[in-house]
Amino acid sequence: GEYTVTENAESAKVEGYTLAVTGSGEKKTVVKDGTTEFRITNSYSEVQKPKGSLKIVKTTNGGTTPKGTEFVITGPNNYSKTVKYSEFAGGPYELSNLPVGEYTVTENADSAKVEGYTLAVSGSGETKTVVKDGTTEFRITNSYSEVQKPKGSLKIVKTTTGGTTPGDTVFQITGPNNYSETVKYSKFAGGSYELSNLTVGEYTVTENAESAKVEGYTLSVSGDNGAAKYIENGGTAIFQIVNTYSPTPVIPDKPITPDKPTIPDNPTNPDKPTMPDKPTMPDKPTNPDKPTNPDKPTTPDKPTNPDKPTTPDKPTIPDKPTTPDKPNRNGSFPQTGDNSNLPLYAAAFAVSAVGLGVLLIARRKKNHKVK
Known part of the structure; x- marks a missing residue:
């Protein structure tokens, strides 16, 4: 059918x-x-449904959002996706080719927590519609505030006896939350060093004895070295550390045993002395030559009498000088012809010559008397 x-x-x-x-x-x-x-x-x-995009813009205030912070995105048709902040690549995170519809972006606050800070998240859990060919933006802001923990101080007081603590001596300071700091003695002021704004808790100060050694001395470290003390809120824990230096005794070298002395050789007999040569008689001295008589001195020549001086000529009387012409009253210059008296000059010269001759004769007589 x-x-x-x-x-x-x-x-x-x-x-x-x-x-x-x-x-x-x-x-x-x-x-x-x-x-x-x-x-x-x-x-x-x-069925080709309309598509759109979604963008998450992250802002952080007062701290740093951990890279492991998670964001959960949910949407139509049971859409769900989880992304981490490390995928944001330093900027917004974007999803494209999403079916249009309502979407929700929620930040996992536990994954965004930072130790020592409180966290306030805004914009998380909001629902928005993704439209055709559009981009819907979700803005989420994390605001971190540091938790003000109780604080205190630590002080190291260094005392040295018997020597001087080297400036390179190292002090190791440890405390809660893996706190660790190293300081050298050269940074101490007046024998003490202080650290402030420390988290309350138990701290230890240990001096490195090797770095404190001084050649020629033994070292003993006492006091609070290596001890633990609790820093209270607003309080100061004081660590007293004492270095005592003592000179190292010097042990002398062990004396050495001297060598056994040797027996000297038996002395030998000296050689027999030889007889010296017989001395010779010196030559007989000779008489010196007889001295000769010196020559008889000669009689000097008899001095001659000087010539008798001659009487000089009687000087002539010079001419009477003439009366000069009367000066010209008409303003013309006077005549410059030579009107002097030559006989007057000749007489003066003759008198001078006679005086000079008398002087020469007197000098010659004096010289003859001296001879």
Whole structure:
């Protein structure tokens, strides 16, 4: 007989897809001892829904958001995605090609916590609609505030006896939360060193004895070296450390045993002295030559009398000088002709010559008397 097989298309629909059914509703005959085959094909095509984008903009105040902070994104059709802050790459995080609809972005506050800070998150958990060909922005801000913990101070007081603590002596300071600091004695002022604004808790100060050694001295470190003390809120823990230096005694070298003295050789007999040569008689001295008489001195020549001086000529009386011409009253210059008296000059010269001759004669007489 004839049979018909029909597929209920409504029951075969899938959301987001279109359905095309072939072979449904066909009528075929079933024959004796035969098998009649009905072929029905369902063809699904995804419905191209409108798409949009989503952007998360992260802002941090007062601290640093950890890279492991998680953000959970949920949307239509059970959409869910979790991203970490390390994926933001220093800027916003964006998701594209999302079906339009409502989306929610929630920051996991526990993953964003920072030790020693309180956290306030704004913008987390908001729901917004992603529209076709648009970008919906979610702004989430983390505000960190440092927790003001109780604080105190630590003071190291250094005393040295018997020597001088080297400036390179090292002091190791340890405390809570893995606190560690190293300071040298050269940084001490007046024999003390102070650290402030320290978290309350138990602290230890240890001097490195090797760095405090001084050549020629033994060192003993006492006081609070290596001891633990508790710093209270607003208080100061004082560590008293004493270095005592003592001169190292010098042990003398062990004396050495001297060598055994040797026996000297037996002395030998001296050589027999020889007889000196017989002395010789010196030559007889000779008489010196007889001195000769000196020559008899000669008598000097008798001096001669000087010539008798001659009487000089009697000087002549010079001419009477003439009266000069009366000066010209007409303003003309006087005549410059030579009007002097030559005989007067000659007489003066003659008198001078006579005086000079008398002087020469007197000198010659004096010289003869001396001889």
